[in-house]
Amino acid sequence: MSKIRNALLMLISVLAIDGVAELRAQLVIRGQIVYSMAGEPIKDGIVVVADGKITAIGTADQIAIPAGVRVIEAAVVTPGLIDGHGTAGLSGIYNQPQDQDHLDSSTAIQPELRAVDAVNVNEELLGYLRGFGITTIHTGHSSGQLVPGQTIIIKNVGGSIEAAQMVETAAVLATIGETANRKEGSPGSRGKQMAMLRQELIKAQEYLTKLELYAKKQAESDDQAANPEEKSEGAEKKGEQKDSSPPARDLRMEALGNVLQGKFPLLVTANKSQDIATALRLADEFKIRLWLDGGAESYLLIDEIRAARVPVFLHPTMIRAAGDYENLSFETAGKLVASGIPVVMQSGYESYVPKTRVVLFEAGVAAANGMSFEQALAMITSEAARVLGIADRVGSLEVGKDADLALFDGDPFEYTTHCVGVIINGLPVSEVKR
């Protein structure tokens, strides 16, 4: 459907040029090849931009470049890249206490920690990533506690959080496995991790029930106030009703309640096969929208993951093969995608050097190990946008979408290629060769 709609839009755009030249244009990007990620790659492609949006896209034959508008040329043009899950902005380049806000270790379960309250959209690491074409980042708290907090989706434009924010709470993060164990106190084992997590979710269910009950009573009470003559069951318990009060507001329960109601997905970091199985079991028990994070051994559970219709936010291809990641494979992304499982590439969390990974490089190594170029590119553009629920704005180059583009002087995945330009919301934000 969307392809037909886009074709129509493009036709309209083209007609407009041929007709009265109504095409709005403030900037034109011309690529020897343009990967729109919404159809076949366009040879000698033109992307017209105005007011932060794409106003036309097509071949140079189809679209006349409006006079007086700046044209930026590049060998290869892609949608702005999306980092499927990182921590940059909460974790900073200096790795000093004052720039590390990705993890609070005071207690194991803290779904109420909002990334919006912690992210520094002007963090240098975000600027570094921007230089490689990363225009959108799903960032937030890092794994390392059972429930470390929330994640956020931002445009990588710096400035204020208000301007950058796309989705205030993208997900609540949870960790299963060795990294979730605490040095002191609980959890100290995988079994305890699940016991704690399940108990907390049950508490949140009860919290929701109390809220519903209260809301129901309120509604009945309101009904009665509106129709005092009508005798209802509720009226008999009028005295009781007056005393009833809502459950004390609990941010933790609210956040988990949102997970239980499907408003927030639960992004569960699980790498060992037993942990992945546990995540699937948990999602099934509580009917949670699960986003599987890490997934180092996901190649062992392809049927199960596919059956659960769960997307995988795959660990960086080049993350170190140690600990829960010891059995990772460069070929996992290719295997999952070939099996029809949605895969999003992430930069993950890095505690030392490099302080952040770059999804462009991580997708590149995946592309070289058992998947096609466009499948790999999709992991950091269209698929990432679709899974993250932001495809109406980013992830592909289509009329009406945000004008976020990355420009390269060759195959974007080649080590020796440079990112030569980055455009976010229609504005060039980097023109340095990286």
Added chain:
Amino acid sequence: MRQPLQKQLLWIWLVGLLPPNFLCQSATAGLVATQREQNSEAAKVADFEEKVWAFVGAQIIPVEGDVIQSGTLIVAGNRIQAVGDSKRTKVPDGAQVVDVQGKVIMPGLICTHSHVGGIGGADNSGAIQPDVRIYDSINVRDSGFRRAVAGGLTTLNIMPGSGHLLSGQTVYVKLRRAETIDDLLIRADDGWIMGGLKMANGTNSIRESTSGFPGSRGKSAALIRQHFIKAREYGDKIARAAGDPEKMPDRDIGMDAMQEVLKKRRVVHHHTHRHDDIMTVLRLAVEGDFRVVLHHVSDGWKVADKIAAAGVPCSVIVIDSPGGKLEAVDLTFETGGILERAGVIVAFHTDDYITDSRLFFRSAALAVRGGMTREGALKALTIHGAKILDLDQRTGSLVAGKDADFIILDGDPLSVYTKVEQTWVEGEKVFDRTNVQDRLYAVGGYGATHDQSPYFCCYHELMMKQLRLQSNSD
């Protein structure tokens, strides 16, 4: 170059050291380690007859010398016999011919700074420990070695960590098939086990609350200056004793190692990031009169001319992003190119586990992205590494007479899409991507890694936990 007699001695030494089945494997290059029982007959033949291989039709990048578009590489025994254009290079009678058209052959890669092998160097007892040999801590069955050959590496400098001013003696190894560490050693003509000395400055070796460790950069330098003065005095005492046991100082194995440094046989491999720390190393090397290689050199681009003027080579690390520690916030892909243009001899290193040996080509390719020449980057993976390790007469380029250390690639060495198909060390195939087990190490997967964590006393402990490397000891 080694003499024939010494070569024979080496064989006698090897024969004495290795179980017979190992020799058989060596002779029937490329066979997997499990094929033992059928080898006894082959051994009789192969012991004294040199196997000759002819690899015909590949693009050959000899590194020293021009690229040959369609070349032939002749390997006899453990040496390169000839390298040249296929039209002009005669294939010897009886040679096993391997058609490698469409492939690329280049020297095996040399990593000047690696931590594979579950190693453990100096401990918490002091900041300066020249007595410690990394040689005594290496597990040759560590999967790191298998990943290294999968990445095309054939020679490593295995080092202790950087948590000390001086963390011990390093060892240079060839990635032969091995049963014990002795199978990997590289010996000089006189039998000396080749290796360097690991030193460090900057924040890694500073530990304010631990006795015996420096709490500042000034103290770090003072401790090292005093240490070199002490070492010099020890050597002077020995010289003055002139063989008289009465006058000899009490033997100190750390000081013995320092004499090798002062005699410039053992090179100092010096971890250093910040520009001022780099200058401190150069200053101390002049005062202490020792040979030094600068390692990591994140800020090297700021003082490239000074490094060039000192004539000191650099072993550069390439990391995906700057930061993670204060000394590395100005780290850049441009360092290799800037040092190259300043006239510095540049090599790269994996610092494995910091970067993965399987991805060593990335370091060179990203440096090219940052402005280094392609030729310089390929030298930095091979011959410059060999120079830094004093091995350039033996390895690091495809030249007749050198050790047959080479790799076969399916494409351009600097492309992300290129795979290492085979790795050969001294005329033996040690990695073959078509072998199921080798492939597992090359791409990863279930069972590809389960090793003892390397031990880096002591500042590293938190970091190791953060890197999730501690869990392996669970």
